Amino acid sequence: MELVLVHPEIPHNSGCAARLAAALGLRLQLVEPLGFSLEDRYLKRAGLDYWPAVELLVHADWESTARALETGASRPLAERLRLFSARGGTSLFATDFRPDDVLVFGSESTGLPPELLSAYPERRVYVPIRSCVRSLNLANVVALATYTALVRAGVPLPDNDGSYRSDARRDEDVWPADVARRALLR
Secondary structure (H helix, E strand, C coil): CEEEEECCCCHHHHHHHHHHHHHHCCEEEEECCCCCCCCCHHHHHHCCCCHHHCEEEEECCHHHHHHHHHCCCCCCHHHHEEEECCCCCEEHHHCCCCCCCEEEECECCCECCHHHHHHCHHHEEECCCCCCCCCCCHHHHHHHHHHHHHHHHCCCCCCCCCCCCCCCCCCCCCCHHHHEEECCCC
16 A cells, blocks of 8 residues: 655644554655655654654656556556545545555645546545534544555554564654655656
């Protein structure tokens, strides 16, 4: 399973997604433009000292992201996309997920680009909320959606009894920019 944030604006939300990715062993992909620098102290703080355990890939645009996600995949990207939106689609709790799905989340202020949503209308997923609430916090939706998708896809969650063993690289001063790889596919 892959996590993709398209044009995220708030460093704390992306840092929380990175921490989740580290906790579950998933790759996190960010699609530029970003509303922050990978050198942002709030981004680093939200990811705490888990940045060495994050596989972070940064793409210049959606097109290069799509090409990277298609490379080596056994199913077409159009069948793997799950586009999270506050407006319409299938409820998260009624959606069937597969282990190779790509969970895609939009920016905090505008969500996913309309052209992406209109290109794959049947791939839209929403989290049910009351009509008096515009949307949920991005980091909360990423966490809820990721755990739900993994469980519904039958992907085993980390086998942990609650114990903690720090990563050997924990005490290194690793910043998000240190672990980020720039996608070369254009």
